[in-house]
Amino acid sequence: MQELKKEGIIVSSFVLLCILDKINVPFIGIAILFILPVVIGLLIYVGITSTDFKTGKLQVIFSIYYKMFFLIALFFALKDYPGKDLISIVAVSSALLYIVFVALSKTKKGLILLAILYINLFCGFLLLMRY
Amino acid sequence: MKKNFFNAVILLIVLGTSVISCTKDETQVQTQVSSTSVISLKSTMIFEPEFLVNKDNPYDVYGLKMYAFYADISILFQDSIYSDYLLFERAYKELLIKHSNNLYPSIDTASYSEYESKIISNLTTNLFIKNIKEITQKCESDIIADRNLTNAQKQRLLAIVSLYKFSYYYQSEIMLMYATWEERHHDCMVRELNTIFADDGNPLPEMFFIAGCPETVIQLNLVCAWEATFGID
Numbered sequence: 001m002q003e004l005k006k007e008g009i010i011v012s013s014f015v016l017l018c019i020l021d022k023i024n025v026p027f028i029g030i031a032i033l034f035i036l037p038v039v040i041g042l043l044i045y046v047g048i049t050s051t052d053f054k055t056g057k058l059q060v061i062f063s064i065y066y067k068m069f070f071l072i073a074l075f076f077a078l079k080d081y082p083g084k085d086l087i088s089i090v091a092v093s094s095a096l097l098y099i100v101f102v103a104l105s106k107t108k109k110g111l112i113l114l115a116i117l118y119i120n121l122f123c124g125f126l127l128l129m130r131y
Numbered sequence: 132m133k134k135n136f137f138n139a140v141i142l143l144i145v146l147g148t149s150v151i152s153c154t155k156d157e158t159q160v161q162t163q164v165s166s167t168s169v170i171s172l173k174s175t176m177i178f179e180p181e182f183l184v185n186k187d188n189p190y191d192v193y194g195l196k197m198y199a200f201y202a203d204i205s206i207l208f209q210d211s212i213y214s215d216y217l218l219f220e221r222a223y224k225e226l227l228i229k230h231s232n233n234l235y236p237s238i239d240t241a242s243y244s245e246y247e248s249k250i251i252s253n254l255t256t257n258l259f260i261k262n263i264k265e266i267t268q269k270c271e272s273d274i275i276a277d278r279n280l281t282n283a284q285k286q287r288l289l290a291i292v293s294l295y296k297f298s299y300y301y302q303s304e305i306m307l308m309y310a311t312w313e314e315r316h317h318d319c320m321v322r323e324l325n326t327i328f329a330d331d332g333n334p335l336p337e338m339f340f341i342a343g344c345p346e347t348v349i350q351l352n353l354v355c356a357w358e359a360t361f362g363i364d
Contacts, residue, residue: 030313033356037349072348081320083328083337090341 003050004114007043007067014039014071015125018078022129036075040068052108062101063111066094070122077129088126095119178202178304182264183296188271190290193235194297200230201301208309238290246279247288254292256329259322260303267296312359319355 017035021028047053047064069091076084099115102108178198184191203226213219227234254270274280274288306318327336340347 030316033316033352037345037352040345040349068345072344075348079317079320082324083340086328086337087341 003046003052006046010039010042010046011067011071015074015121018074018125018129021078032075032078036071039071043067043071056105056107059102059105059107059111062094062098063115066091066098066115067118069094070118074122074125074129077126092119092123178301180297180300183267183300185268185271187275188289188293190235190293191297193233194293196233197230197235197297197301199233200226201305203230204301205305205308208305235290235294238287238294240287243287244284247284250274250288251291251295255295256325258296258299260300263296263300267292307362315359316355319358320351323351323355 014032014035017028017032021032044064047060050060053060069087073084073088073091076087095115095118099112102111102115178201180195180198183194204223207213207219207222207226213222250270250273254266258266270292271289274285274292277285280288306314310318327340329336
């Protein structure tokens with residue numbers, strides 16, 4: 001739960017910065033360029049230092065992978081970079097694969113809910129970033 | 132604890148939705164800065180477009196004449212008064228009238244074929260400031276040597292290529308001089324990602340880029356940050 005809180009703070013802070021950039025708050029655009037690698041780094045750190053990493057390494061690495069793709073997809077959509085659609089598709093696909101993987105491994109079912117939450121949250125923001 | 136987390140997430144969604152859905156006022160209020168009716172600009176901008184001239188393309192003469200027009204345009208970018216869009220638009224229209232003799236003649240696009248469109252599309256996709264001379268000269272030579280094109284089509288294509296290469300050159304130079312750090316960074320990112328995600332039928336660059344995430348994204352970000360700070364050379 002402690003890891004979940006940390007992850008929530010990291011991801012929601014990045015999303016908040018993206019919203020601030022979208023409404024043209026000065027200097028946030030530049031800040032996001034430098035914050036993205038830091039956020040990804042923190043996400044990896046939180047994942048690796050979690051207690052789940054000792055029991056299911058593959059599961060944690062997979063979860064870091066799809067979360068990282070969601071952050072990159074959001075960054076690409078925000079900046080309107082070429083390839084944003086492809087990155088978004090990869091992010092959603094990897095999250096869906098993660099759900100299947102967790103369902104098959106029959107471990108923590110709560111992780112499926114978290115993945116669904118990520119899909120809903122980020123798909124919503126990705127759509128909003130287009131307008 | 133779980134309930135608190137979900138409450139926080141729901142709050143974030145509501146906040147995000149409400150902030151983004153706030154409609155921005157499209158109509159800008161014109162500032163009270165008075166713009167003179169006749170623009171008199173004296174630019175100190177130095178372009179060097181001569182290297183783009185191809186002796187086989189008769190329309191390049193107009194490209195050189197456009198120098199005066201873009202030299203004045205560069206002043207508009209330099210002057211903070213013209214950060215007001217309406218003022219900029221008005222000044223731009225005045226410059227178009229003022230430099231009507233320095234611009235290209237109108238190009239007849241009647242019965243513009245798909246084949247011609249493909250030639251121009253190939254040019255615009257692959258054109259960057261680094262390779263502008265090589266790419267455009269090759270394109271012009273191909274057009275002249277192409278037996279599938281009529282003489283009228285060749286003339287039209289040469290005019291379009293000439294217009295495109297000179298406009299691209301002048302605009303790139305202005306961008307390099309007056310663009311902000313963020314704009315230069317964005318320009319670099321778009322250029323590099325366009326190369327990676329080009330619709331060329333080769334999926335390997337896209338695959339390598341995605342497989343290498345996040346290193347590839349961070350690396351590209353840093354390369355463009357370097358280029359935006361210190362320039363290409």
